[in-house]
Amino acid sequence: MTTLALIHTSPTLSPLFNELTARIMPDVRIFHYVDESLIKNTIAKGYLEKSSMRRLISMVGSCFEAGADAVLVTCSSIGPAVDLAAQLYDKPVLRVDRPMAENAIQSGNRIGVVATLSTTLKPTVDLVRTVAAEQSTEIEVVEYLCEGAFEAIMAGDGDTHDLIVSEGLTVGMKGVDAIVLAQASMARVLAGLPDGALSSPVFSSPELGVLRAKEILEKNL
Numbered sequence: 001m002t003t004l005a006l007i008h009t010s011p012t013l014s015p016l017f018n019e020l021t022a023r024i025m026p027d028v029r030i031f032h033y034v035d036e037s038l039i040k041n042t043i044a045k046g047y048l049e050k051s052s053m054r055r056l057i058s059m060v061g062s063c064f065e066a067g068a069d070a071v072l073v074t075c076s077s078i079g080p081a082v083d084l085a086a087q088l089y090d091k092p093v094l095r096v097d098r099p100m101a102e103n104a105i106q107s108g109n110r111i112g113v114v115a116t117l118s119t120t121l122k123p124t125v126d127l128v129r130t131v132a133a134e135q136s137t138e139i140e141v142v143e144y145l146c147e148g149a150f151e152a153i154m155a156g157d158g159d160t161h162d163l164i165v166s167e168g169l170t171v172g173m174k175g176v177d178a179i180v181l182a183q184a185s186m187a188r189v190l191a192g193l194p195d196g197a198l199s200s201p202v203f204s205s206p207e208l209g210v211l212r213a214k215e216i217l218e219k220n221l
Contacts, residue, residue: 108177
């Protein structure tokens with residue numbers, strides 16, 4: 001049976017990806033690998049340390065040793081480490097956010113990127129710009145950091161998180177051609193917005209990332 005390993009930096013993402021993989025690739029065996037220290041250390045330092053990159057690369061290797069045919073890493077903050085791991089292993093190592101960036105660029109030239117963490121905002125913006133350069137597309141990136149939202153949700157105050165992110169989407173993203181959500185946790189806010197609140201398409205990474213993993217697995221196996 002084909003096997004996909006998912007590496008998370010928060011255990012809260014496992015149920016979301018269980019639902020997505022069960023719906024999109026029901027015949028694929030799934031297992032999860034969670035290391036919260038990767039994101040916690042990155043937040044504490046304000047950047048992705050080499051020690052965290054080495055640990056992520058080692059985790060990817062452990063997933064392959066455990067029988068994975070591909071690895072999907074679901075945290076955007078450690079994206080550069082995923083890119084490095086992809087060069088070191090013969091089997092596919094996938095960033096969950098790359099398909100999101102590709103779809104956004106196809107929607108226009110003024111791309112908004114919204115995040116609740118600066119450590120996620122920068123690598124997501126860098127990814128959008130990298131993908132645009134690969135496609136020889138000129139873009140303008142509008143960055144918006146939802147100050148206080150991450151702290152609110154970590155304290156269990158989901159309502160405040162959603163309010164701050166909603167303001168970022170409706171006010172901070174006016175005039176863009178597409179909106180990129182830098183964190184999977186932000187997608188929950190969309191359901192609470194009134195019809196017509198957003199005039200631009202919004203792209204989130206989880207479902208697009210799983211669809212890409214399915215495509216890669218079918219292509220390689």
